[in-house]
Amino acid sequence: MATIKDIAREAQVSISTVSFAINGTGPVAPETKKRIMEVIERLNYHPSSSARGLVTRQSGNICLYVPHPKSNIFTFHDNNLINDMLQGIGESIDEKNYNLLLAWEQNEDDDDASKMMSLVHTRAVDGILFFNPTRNYKPIYELIKLKFPFVFMGSFFDNEPIDTVDIDNFEAGYRNTAHLIKLGHRKIGFVSPGPLHYLLADDRFEGYKEALKDNNIRYNDHYFHIGDNRETSGVEALDRFLSLKDPPTAIVAGRDIQAVGIKKRAMACSLIVPGDIAIVSFENSQLAENHDISSIRTDLFSIGREASKLLFKMIGRKKERQTQHIIIPAELVVRGSCGGKQETSVEE
Amino acid sequence: MATIKDIAREAQVSISTVSFAINGTGPVAPETKKRIMEVIERLNYHPSSSARGLVTRQSGNICLYVPHPKSNIFTFHDNNLINDMLQGIGESIDEKNYNLLLAWEQNEDDDDASKMMSLVHTRAVDGILFFNPTRNYKPIYELIKLKFPFVFMGSFFDNEPIDTVDIDNFEAGYRNTAHLIKLGHRKIGFVSPGPLHYLLADDRFEGYKEALKDNNIRYNDHYFHIGDNRETSGVEALDRFLSLKDPPTAIVAGRDIQAVGIKKRAMACSLIVPGDIAIVSFENSQLAENHDISSIRTDLFSIGREASKLLFKMIGRKKERQTQHIIIPAELVVRGSCGGKQETSVEE
DNA sequence: GTGAAAGCGCTAACAA
DNA sequence: TTGTTAGCGCTTTCAC
Numbered sequence: 001m002a003t004i005k006d007i008a009r010e011a012q013v014s015i016s017t018v019s020f021a022i023n024g025t026g027p028v029a030p031e032t033k034k035r036i037m038e039v040i041e042r043l044n045y046h047p048s049s050s051a052r053g054l055v056t057r058q059s060g061n062i063c064l065y066v067p068h069p070k071s072n073i074f075t076f077h078d079n080n081l082i083n084d085m086l087q088g089i090g091e092s093i094d095e096k097n098y099n100l101l102l103a104w105e106q107n108e109d110d111d112d113a114s115k116m117m118s119l120v121h122t123r124a125v126d127g128i129l130f131f132n133p134t135r136n137y138k139p140i141y142e143l144i145k146l147k148f149p150f151v152f153m154g155s156f157f158d159n160e161p162i163d164t165v166d167i168d169n170f171e172a173g174y175r176n177t178a179h180l181i182k183l184g185h186r187k188i189g190f191v192s193p194g195p196l197h198y199l200l201a202d203d204r205f206e207g208y209k210e211a212l213k214d215n216n217i218r219y220n221d222h223y224f225h226i227g228d229n230r231e232t233s234g235v236e237a238l239d240r241f242l243s244l245k246d247p248p249t250a251i252v253a254g255r256d257i258q259a260v261g262i263k264k265r266a267m268a269c270s271l272i273v274p275g276d277i278a279i280v281s282f283e284n285s286q287l288a289e290n291h292d293i294s295s296i297r298t299d300l301f302s303i304g305r306e307a308s309k310l311l312f313k314m315i316g317r318k319k320e321r322q323t324q325h326i327i328i329p330a331e332l333v334v335r336g337s338c339g340g341k342q343e344t345s346v347e348e
Numbered sequence: 349m350a351t352i353k354d355i356a357r358e359a360q361v362s363i364s365t366v367s368f369a370i371n372g373t374g375p376v377a378p379e380t381k382k383r384i385m386e387v388i389e390r391l392n393y394h395p396s397s398s399a400r401g402l403v404t405r406q407s408g409n410i411c412l413y414v415p416h417p418k419s420n421i422f423t424f425h426d427n428n429l430i431n432d433m434l435q436g437i438g439e440s441i442d443e444k445n446y447n448l449l450l451a452w453e454q455n456e457d458d459d460d461a462s463k464m465m466s467l468v469h470t471r472a473v474d475g476i477l478f479f480n481p482t483r484n485y486k487p488i489y490e491l492i493k494l495k496f497p498f499v500f501m502g503s504f505f506d507n508e509p510i511d512t513v514d515i516d517n518f519e520a521g522y523r524n525t526a527h528l529i530k531l532g533h534r535k536i537g538f539v540s541p542g543p544l545h546y547l548l549a550d551d552r553f554e555g556y557k558e559a560l561k562d563n564n565i566r567y568n569d570h571y572f573h574i575g576d577n578r579e580t581s582g583v584e585a586l587d588r589f590l591s592l593k594d595p596p597t598a599i600v601a602g603r604d605i606q607a608v609g610i611k612k613r614a615m616a617c618s619l620i621v622p623g624d625i626a627i628v629s630f631e632n633s634q635l636a637e638n639h640d641i642s643s644i645r646t647d648l649f650s651i652g653r654e655a656s657k658l659l660f661k662m663i664g665r666k667k668e669r670q671t672q673h674i675i676i677p678a679e680l681v682v683r684g685s686c687g688g689k690q691e692t693s694v695e696e
Numbered sequence: 697g698t699g700a701a702a703g704c705g706c707t708a709a710c711a712a
Numbered sequence: 713t714t715g716t717t718a719g720c721g722c723t724t725t726c727a728c
Contacts, residue, residue, distance in 0.1 A: 001471075003721055014699040019723060026724085027697055046469035050407065051721035053398030055704045060472065061409075061449070074434070079427045086422070086450075094454055094463075099472055101409070102434075102450040106442055115442075121394035123349075124408065124447055231638065290579065351705055362715040367707060374708085375713055399705035402720045 002043040010039040022047065053123070060097070062311060063125040064089065065116055066104040067133050078256065078285035081300045085153075088304025089129065096312050101125055113139035120148055127311045129153055134197045149314035153307040154200060161323045163314065165307040167330035169200050169282075172296045173207025175332055176252045176280040179294075181215050183340050185250035185278060188212070191227040191237040191262070193254030193282065201254065204282060208252055223248050227258045234261025238277075242269070250278035250338070256287040256295055263291055263337060274339035284333050292336040302328045350391040358387040370395065401471075408445070410659060411473040412437065413464055414452040415481050426604065426633035429648045433501075436652025437477065444660050449473055461487030468496055475659045477501055482545045497662035501655040502548060509671045511662065513655040515678035517548050517630075520644045521555025523680055524600045524628045527642075529563050531688050533598035533626060536560070539575040539585040539610070541602030541630065549602065552630060556600055571596050575606045582609025586625075590617070598626035598686070604635040604643055611639055611685060622687035632681050640684040650676045 008015040013032060020026030021036040028036070039045075053059050066074070074082050086100075093100055101124065105115050116139065119125045127149035130140075140162065143150050152164040180188050188208075196202045209219050222244055227233035234253060238261070241247045253259035259281035266277050273279060281288060281295040288295035306326050314321070334340060356363040361380060368374030369384040376384070387393075401407050414422070422430050441448055449472065453463050464487065467473045475497035478488075488510065491498050500512040528536050538556045540549045557567050570592055575581035582601060586609070589595045601607035607629035614625050621627060629636060629643040636643035654674050662669070682688060 001469075004723095005721080015722080016700080016724075017698055020698090023723080029697055032697080044469070046466065048402070048721055049470040049472045050398045050401030051704090052723080053704095054396065054402050054706085054721080055723045057398075057704080059398065064450070074422075074427060074431055079422060079430070082427070083422055086452075090452070090454055099467065100450050102412070102448050104434075104438065106438055118394065119447065121349075121392070122397040124397045230634075286578075352707095353705080363706080364708075364716080365714055368714090371707080377713060380713080396705055399720090400707080402705080402722085403707045405720080 002045040004045075004047065006043060007036065007039050007045050010043065011036045057123065058126050058315075059124055061099045061101045061125045062093065062308065062315075063101045063103050063116070063119055063128045064131060065119075065128050066131045067113065067116070067137060067139070068104065077300065078283060078287065080286055081283065081298065085131075085300040085304035088301040088306075089308045091305050092308040092312065098126075098312075110134065111138050113142075117142065120146065127151075127315045129307050129311060132198065132200065135199050135202060136197070149311055151307045151311045151314070153303055163310055163324050163326075165303050165310060165326040166200075166328065167296075167298055167303070168327050169203035170207040170210070172282060172330055173204035173252070174211045175207070176204075176282070176296060177208045177211035178215070179280060179332060179334075179340075180250040180252065180278060180338065181211065181217070183250075183278065183338065185248075186217055187220075187223070187246065187248040187250070188217070189223040189225070189237070189241045189248035189251040191225045191234065191251065191254045191258050193258070194228055195226060204252075204254060227254050229255070229257060231257050231261035231264075234258035234263075235265045236261075238262045238265045238269075249276070250274075250280075253279055253281040253293075256281050256283045256285045256291075256293060259293045259295070259337070260287055260291050263293065273337055278339050279337040280332070281337075288333070288335070294332060294335045294338040296330050296332050298330055299328050350393040352393075352395065354391060355384065355387050355393050358391065359384045405471070406474050406663075407472055409447045409449045409473045410441065410656065410663075411449045411451050411464070411467055411476045412479060413467075413476050414479045415461065415464070415485060415487070416452065425648065426631060426635065428634055429631065429646065433479075433648040433652035436649040436654075437656045439653050440656040440660065446474075446660075458482065459486050461490075465490065468494065475499070475663045477655055477659060480546065480548065483547050483550060484545070497659055499655045499659045499662070501651055511658055511671050511673070513651050513658060513674040514548075514676065515644075515646055515651070516675050517551035518555040518558070520630060520678055521552035521600070522559045523555070524552075524630070524644060525556045525559035526563070527628060527680060527682075527688075528598040528600065528626060528686065529559065529565070531598075531626065531686065533596075534565055535568075535571070535594065535596040535598070536565070537571040537573070537585065537589045537596035537599040539573045539582065539599065539602045539606050541606070542576055543574060552600075552602060575602050577603070577605060579605050579609035579612075582606035582611075583613045584609075586610045586613045586617075597624070598622075598628075601627055601629040601641075604629050604631045604633045604639075604641060607641045607643070607685065608635055608639050611641065621685055626687050627685040628680070629685075636681070636683070642680060642683045642686040644678050644680050646678055647676050 004015045004018050007018045018036055021028045021033045049060055103115055105112050130152045132154040154166055190208045192201045192205055194201045212219050225237040259279050262279055263273050266273050271277050281293050284295040284297040352363045352366050355366045366384055369376045369381045397408055451463055453460050478500045480502040502514055540553055542549045544550045560567050573585040607627050610627055611621050614621050619625050629641050632643040632645040
């Protein structure tokens, strides 16, 4: 493997000149530069990332970190959405010539962040992208103390100087609910996309409640169900709602897969969607399209891209900066599951 | 940030003793070691990965590389299966104290491997795990020339000195087909899980053909359909098969999502599954379970774990070793979609 | 515009 | 058992 010395010798210059030529950090005569570049090409030289990292104190890596116990990595979203997010990150790391390190904790303990902290302390990464963190996720305070760059993706952390990029889940929950109210519904169920300590879940839920309040509808605890990432959680939710003496006429599903479960179950019970039961959801994944479900578009590509862009700004910067909360727009894609503008459609 | 010098000074030893104590690479008196470890703990010292990497010529990272253009990362498998694979890799990298770098090409050109080669040349990674490569994927010859460690996951490369870890897709294709034949079927359709230049797809297809041959059934080109990762490709396949004057009575679906499409479509056409049309599939994802589809279990956890274990063996080794082809066992999980032992079941 | 040289934080050969 | 020291391959300051 060629080193900078080999290049210097072959090009008959000093190693500092080679370094200047490569990085543009010093003046180099055009002919000299040309000669150096030719030798670099010929010897297929690439600077060692370790050597460079040692002196620049930058690893050239950022970390995509999933602060969940092992069972949950990447299962919180549809496959294509994860792909979108990676593409978004990919776009900006390519621009910066950075690499992406993927990390998570094997331990089931929620606040164990040993893997992440080890990455930080060994300086294996220059910044961290947090994917879908939980509320009150404590390990970040250590990062704040170290002034280590990080950005939260996929949720909002209130009252803390933490940079975030996300859709506004509160607003989305509000919008979905308001949409159903505008269509005449007053009895509206809500299925959370997951446990409420996930910010994303809680925010959607809060938005739902706020919309009810603004429309003088009293929140009814029986209309609330905690779901998860399986279709059956939608089925269970509907079953529970239908067992009530006064069941809801519309449901805000926490995520598309739940909406699918709800819709299938409703149809199996000979209920008309949206006639008997209207459904709106979040994500707008392939599932929503396939099953004709109205859903709020979650643009994970933009979230990934903006989050990494923001992270790079922090990595470059030495002086303090204002924390930023970047909100990615998220519109409701109206389909047949909630009635209203479009006519109902049947599928399957 | 504390350095090895700080530790040496505080513990009143030389830096080499500290290094010996940390790495176990030299003799250190028990009391000395204890003292050093206490100081390390107290100062929260972690060795710099760049500095260490520079001298050891190891980055401490392996790369999970998806040699596809951007649209395909991680969409070839069910989300939970991807998760399984990551967990498998995670288990062995944790053991080795390694990190996982995730990379893919942004470029649409199939044989562009610039990102990967850059990782190799800058020595940012010590080895590469290839996820689901295509047949005749040329960039690996460069790696072979460099004697750079890599392992193929998810497929088989014939006649080349390339280490692989996978289920035996040929055998799986054979087994699925033979299972249907044993149930009395002679007219069996095959839907490929993707384009045939994916080894995984081609191998399953070859297994299918071999099983036909061994049972004196002539291969019928009209019974073959190239599918993809969408449910609709199953629907299309069935529609095409049904339009034949002599349609198949059974179908080997290339992957679960196709099987679901086929089953739904069959039911929509008032066909009985498995009475009118029997279905077997590959993957055994959540989908197969939900839809009562017989499917060959693909143990991506083991694939991930064994592949990384193998990679670490190669990274450690200096001398030539025999290439290995590790086959992960994959049994057929029989459910209601193909008839036979279990009674049919209806779902949805 | 170019070069000499120091030093980033570590490992490991060699000396003591 | 411990210490001294020479690099690993690069960036960067400072002379020229």
